[in-house]
Amino acid sequence: MLDRIKPMENLNKFYIDGAWITPQSRQMFAVLNPTTEQQLGEIVLGNSDDVDFAVAAANRAFETYSRTSKEHRLELLENLLEVTEKHLEELAQAMTLEMGAPITMSREAQADAAVGHLVAYIEAFKAQHQRNVLANADTLLYEPIGVCGLITPWNWPINQIALKVIPALATGCTCILKPSEHTPISATVYAQIIHEAGYPAGVFNLVQGDGPSVGSALSCHPDVQMMSFTGSTRAGKAITRDAADTVKRVTLELGGKSPNLVFADCDLEARVTASVLECFYNTGQSCDAPTRMLVERSCYDQTLEIAWRVAMDQAVGDPCQEGDHIGPLFDQIQFDRVQALIKVGIDEGARVLCGGAGKPEGLETGWFVRPTIFVDVTDTMRVTREEIFGPVLVIMPFDDEAEAIKLANDTSYGLAAYLQTGDADRAERVAAQLKAGAVHINGGEFNYGSPFGGYRQSGNGREGGIQGLEDYQEIKTLHFG
Numbered sequence: 240m241l242d243r244i245k246p247m248e249n250l251n252k253f254y255i256d257g258a259w260i261t262p263q264s265r266q267m268f269a270v271l272n273p274t275t276e277q278q279l280g281e282i283v284l285g286n287s288d289d290v291d292f293a294v295a296a297a298n299r300a301f302e303t304y305s306r307t308s309k310e311h312r313l314e315l316l317e318n319l320l321e322v323t324e325k326h327l328e329e330l331a332q333a334m335t336l337e338m339g340a341p342i343t344m345s346r347e348a349q350a351d352a353a354v355g356h357l358v359a360y361i362e363a364f365k366a367q368h369q370r371n372v373l374a375n376a377d378t379l380l381y382e383p384i385g386v387c388g389l390i391t392p393w394n395w396p397i398n399q400i401a402l403k404v405i406p407a408l409a410t411g412c413t414c415i416l417k418p419s420e421h422t423p424i425s426a427t428v429y430a431q432i433i434h435e436a437g438y439p440a441g442v443f444n445l446v447q448g449d450g451p452s453v454g455s456a457l458s459c460h461p462d463v464q465m466m467s468f469t470g471s472t473r474a475g476k477a478i479t480r481d482a483a484d485t486v487k488r489v490t491l492e493l494g495g496k497s498p499n500l501v502f503a504d505c506d507l508e509a510r511v512t513a514s515v516l517e518c519f520y521n522t523g524q525s526c527d528a529p530t531r532m533l534v535e536r537s538c539y540d541q542t543l544e545i546a547w548r549v550a551m552d553q554a555v556g557d558p559c560q561e562g563d564h565i566g567p568l569f570d571q572i573q574f575d576r577v578q579a580l581i582k583v584g585i586d587e588g589a590r591v592l593c594g595g596a597g598k599p600e601g602l603e604t605g606w607f608v609r610p611t612i613f614v615d616v617t618d619t620m621r622v623t624r625e626e627i628f629g630p631v632l633v634i635m636p637f638d639d640e641a642e643a644i645k646l647a648n649d650t651s652y653g654l655a656a657y658l659q660t661g662d663a664d665r666a667e668r669v670a671a672q673l674k675a676g677a678v679h680i681n682g683g684e685f686n687y688g689s690p691f692g693g694y695r696q697s698g699n700g701r702e703g704g705i706q707g708l709e710d711y712q713e714i715k716t717l718h719f720g
């Protein structure tokens with residue numbers, strides 16, 4: 240009989256130096272269920288004393304853990320894989336409760352990421368040479384950078400935790416994780432998984448808290464060598480400023496407003512259907528969602544018909560029920576933000592094809608929103624330029640390939656781009672000109688093990704693959720006499 244993890248028992252504690260401890264701070268924060276709006280529990284928002292305590296533990300552990308062999312760390316990662324697989328259901332249930340991911344997608348995508356990224360990172364770590372001899376006979380050593388501060392958001396909680404914690408542990412770094420204060424339950428489950436996998440005390444530490452307290456204390460800390468952050472561009476800039484005085488490495492995965500170029504020569508019915516569903520997936524709370532659809536004018540009207548049908552069929556409902564419906568937004572803050580931007584779109588003169596402000600009928604409790612499509616938008620409207628982070632799609636026409644590329648790149652972001660065309664030469668030609676860290680062609684999906692990250696204000700650094708490991712490493716050059 241499997242021992243289930245009971246995260247609520249440790250929700251108001253921090254995992255530091257291998258044990259669940261009572262925090263120094265006494266500031267409490269209510270964790271809410273976005274479906275019922277009821278309180279699930281409380282966490283303590285840590286303070287700088289809690290951060291100092293965790294950093295000291297990570298610093299002590301680094302002395303020995305950083306010198307362990309690659310084989311030893313691979314063995315620990317294999318243990319982690321075995322334990323993670325045992326506890327996937329607890330991870331999935333935690334995310335359904337705390338951020339409203341429908342249970343089917345919570346199992347198949349949100350929790351699955353803990354295993355998918357781990358398997359891919361084990362392969363990347365096996366393939367990486369920690370010692371390389373150059374043609375000039377100098378030797379490069381890849382060494383762990385040190386104590387890492389890891390700050391994650393609420394929208395793909397375990398995906399982001401796995402993308403940061405696993406490369407830190409693989410490369411011999413020690414770390415302090417500060418998950419989003421809105422999704423502390425899945426992070427507590429994950430900490431218990433790491434404990435069960437047998438990691439030495441102090442290698443992984445969990446401090447709950449908000450950005451201005453724990454997040455900033457980590458970013459400023461002189462004994463933290465690197466910050467890895469996923470979240471808004473606003474917070475990414477704040478972390479970069481906080482980290483400047485200690486000149487630590489900062490890697491950022493930020494927001495996006497990803498364009499989706501639809502050419503008339505694609506399989507229009509299939510590609511538009513999939514594109515609309517992808518925009519609404521996770522209730523639109525994905526940084527790389529295809530939120531800006533640019534459509535060749537000759538197939539614009541037909542595209543709107545297909546998009547309308549798909550959006551009208553998009554079910555919204557209780558995330559505890561199995562199925563492919565979408566759930567609520569994660570919090571009242573996000574609900575208010577999405578409602579405000581829908582109103583902005585209407586005021587700016589964008590035409591509402593379907594959806595609009597307010598809640599879907601019958602879902603008055605919970606932060607549910609109506610899947611919404613704005614059409615005939617212009618490039619200067621706020622709904623076209625700003626990340627809405629809800630199930631809101633904007634659609635605009637273009638006349639030729641050059642205009643499509645110009646519109647696609649007319650954004651401060653550059654995380655992902657999407658391309659629908661039946662012409663393979665065009666796909667290569669256009670993809671080469673898009674300023675984005677990933678281009679998805681005709682439904683090509685992200686695969687675990689590939690690097691993920693953005694151009695421009697969508698961030699720097701790459702998570703996943705050997706590139707993801709290198710972010711946590713220093714390169715030392717040996718010059719032999």
Ligand SMILES: NC(=O)c1ccc[n+]([C@@H]2O[C@H](COP(=O)([O-])OP(=O)(O)OC[C@H]3O[C@@H](n4cnc5c(N)ncnc54)[C@H](O)[C@@H]3O)[C@@H](O)[C@H]2O)c1
Pocket residue numbers: 390391392393394395399417418419420448449450451453454455458469470471472473474475477478491492493494495525526527626628654693697698
């Ligand atoms: N590029 C990616 O891989 C990726 C993935 C997921 C989410 N995101 C982005 O994240 C955003 C949504 O997440 P959010 O609303 O939680 O964003 P957020 O930036 O407010 O919060 C993210 C994390 O940063 C912390 N934080 C906030 N202010 C901070 C500060 N000043 N110093 C240190 N830490 C701070 C929060 O406590 C939380 O843990 C969206 O913009 C989305 O596009 C990007």
